[in-house]
Amino acid sequence: MVSETAARRPVWLWGFTFFVGMFGTGFAARWFDLGAIPSMLVMIPPMLLLTPFVRATERAQAGCGALSPAGRRYNRRGMAWSFSYVLLLAVAVIGSKTLHAQGPLLWLLALLPALPVFYLLWAMARYLVEEQDEYLRMQVVNAALFATGLLLGTATVWGFLETFRLVPHVPGWAAVPVWAIGLGLGSFVNRWRDK
Amino acid sequence: MNNRLKVLRAERGWSQQDLAVQLEVSRQSVNAIETGRYDPSLPLAFRIADLFGMAIEDIFQRG
Numbered sequence: 001m002v003s004e005t006a007a008r009r010p011v012w013l014w015g016f017t018f019f020v021g022m023f024g025t026g027f028a029a030r031w032f033d034l035g036a037i038p039s040m041l042v043m044i045p046p047m048l049l050l051t052p053f054v055r056a057t058e059r060a061q062a063g064c065g066a067l068s069p070a071g072r073r074y075n076r077r078g079m080a081w082s083f084s085y086v087l088l089l090a091v092a093v094i095g096s097k098t099l100h101a102q103g104p105l106l107w108l109l110a111l112l113p114a115l116p117v118f119y120l121l122w123a124m125a126r127y128l129v130e131e132q133d134e135y136l137r138m139q140v141v142n143a144a145l146f147a148t149g150l151l152l153g154t155a156t157v158w159g160f161l162e163t164f165r166l167v168p169h170v171p172g173w174a175a176v177p178v179w180a181i182g183l184g185l186g187s188f189v190n191r192w193r194d195k
Numbered sequence: 196m197n198n199r200l201k202v203l204r205a206e207r208g209w210s211q212q213d214l215a216v217q218l219e220v221s222r223q224s225v226n227a228i229e230t231g232r233y234d235p236s237l238p239l240a241f242r243i244a245d246l247f248g249m250a251i252e253d254i255f256q257r258g
Contacts, residue, residue: 065212065223065225065226133224134224135221194226
């Protein structure tokens with residue numbers, strides 16, 4: 001349960017806490033070599049911060065007259081994607097370890113966490129169709145373009161650094177978190193331009 | 196593009212929220228149009244013109 005004072009925290013503080021919590025526990029789990037299953041478990045508490053983060057975002061959007069019914073639905077779908085992604089990732093990691101999966105079962109478990117991404121893509125497409133407010137729609141498109149540019153730039157630079165063995169390998173699934181960060185930054189750029 | 200939306204709205208005693216509700220858009224959209232940060236699409240410009248009972252060119256002018 002989030003307290004009244006905590007509920008009024010600005011959206012950037014919730015966002016900062018959420019991302020630091022997620023990436024912090026991720027890096028800590030890798031640094032201390034916790035193993036697959038404990039690494040998943042330590043990421044659950046920061047994941048729960050997503051709910052107050054989204055609620056704070058909606059309060060901020062409503063406060064500046066920018067929360068549409070389509071936007072509210074998109075936020076709900078985004079949360080559903082996030083939680084199902086983490087849940088299926090946990091199922092895949094724990095399942096592959098406990099079942100000593102091989103062959104087709106391992107293929108199935110490996111693909112499991114990727115499935116919610118298609119739901120996210122559908123949710124984005126639905127938002128663009130359902131949003132009746134052309135200005136709000138343009139802002140989301142701007143933020144998505146910002147996120148795509150950030151992802152392409154980061155992936156290209158990192159890829160060449162990796163080719164010349166200057167940085168460690170990063171798995172391809174990191175594209176979605178990088179894109180999500182870009183979407184958040186793009187939204188902040190929109191809000192900054194609106195002031 | 197310049198526009199007289201803020202003046203026309205004030206003449207009728209409407210708030211940005213009042214205008215937003217009548218146009219079925221967000222208050223942020225009304226604010227963005229009034230301050231010249233966003234030029235509305237042709238369909239929205241027609242809705243604005245219809246609401247004020249004016250021609251589009253009487254509300255929006257070249258900047």
